[in-house]
């Protein structure tokens with residue numbers, strides 16, 4: 001039996017199984033089986049894998065944002081509006097067939113925006129160009145999930161389910177679970193908070209499903225079996241997501257108002273150019289970029305070309321900023337001098353671990369000279 005059929009079979013069994021205390025362990029084991037099969041499916045070696053022609057776009061700029069959505073929701077129209085790049089838009093589905101990069105220039109930073117083909121249901125199982133689209137989505141710092149405001153809102157859940165199935169976790173933090181496999185010693189399982197959604201039998205069953213018989217597990221929050229599986233699989237991608245409802249020119253004011261109240265959501269009309277500035281502002285805030293201006297002794301700071309740190313490049317520490325200027329600069333460093341919001345006094349001497357804030361100015365003092 002192929003992987004896809006096995007996935008279908010397990011999903012069917014899960015649907016048949018009533019959810020209660022007695023079936024918790026069984027369901028946990030089925031979830032682990034499902035997660036393992038999906039991992040196999042996404043391995044590059046499995047059939048139909050590989051990056052695929054037209055998707056191998058290099059990283060550019062300070063952050064990478066992917067446009068993900070069902071066909072004809074307006075992804076390409078949005079790319080053309082926000083960047084200088086024209087990506088073909090048309091009334092028929094699957095107008096876009098490859099990854100089309102554009103660049104947003106905003107607040108002195110360069111944000112790479114990637115237009116992608118529309119996703120269809122079953123993308124997680126490799127339908128359409130799902131696999132390639134998902135690979136690009138995983139490589140992004142943020143996903144703009146583009147939705148058609150004129151369509152039924154189940155589109156959002158369906159799309160989320162597709163991304164969930166391939167290990168993309170939207171707007172979530174990694175579970176607070178410590179997990180360490182060992183050579184011997186059996187399973188040591190500990191929970192430091194009361195667990196209302198997971199019992200020790202389920203933990204055992206999930207671990208056995210992965211053939212793990214020796215390990216330490218410490219659960220530090222009220223986790224589920226899915227959380228535990230995410231930690232064992234270890235390859236989950238925690239990506240920020242902003243939901244963009246496009247085509248609000250076709251809705252009533254009441255309908256627009258209702259959509260706009262959802263969390264992490266922006267409503268826009270690409271045709272009418274409505275609210276695109278708000279979209280940029282939300283995108284900017286969510287990316288949490290830290291711009292650092294460098295300054296030489298006795299000179300004004302260079303405000304034209306900031307060093308841009310992202311949460312994905314590690315914390316916005318002085319060390320990370322210096323490494324972005326030059327790999328070798330760290331060994332010559334004596335200390336830094338910083339002006340800005342991150343310091344108590346201006347200026348202030350700082351060490352390499354000091355966390356910089358957006359728009360700080362940094363002067364590097366070297367050991368010799």
Ligand SMILES: Nc1nc2c(ncn2[C@@H]2O[C@H](COP(=O)(O)OP(=O)(O)OP(=O)(O)O)[C@@H](O)[C@H]2O)c(=O)[nH]1
Pocket residue numbers: 069070071072073074075076077078088089090091092093094095096097116117118119246247248249250268269270271272
């Ligand atoms: N009414 C309305 N239509 C829009 C808006 N933005 C885009 N469209 C239309 O929606 C259709 C699809 O737009 P595209 O930009 O091609 O959508 P897409 O998501 O890139 O589509 P695929 O590449 O096929 O997945 C086109 O006919 C656009 O003119 C909008 O703000 N309002």
Ligand SMILES: [K+]
Pocket residue numbers: 071072073089090091092093094095096
């Ligand atoms: K289209």
Ligand SMILES: [Mg+2]
Pocket residue numbers: 075076077088089095096115116117118
């Ligand atoms: Mg398109």
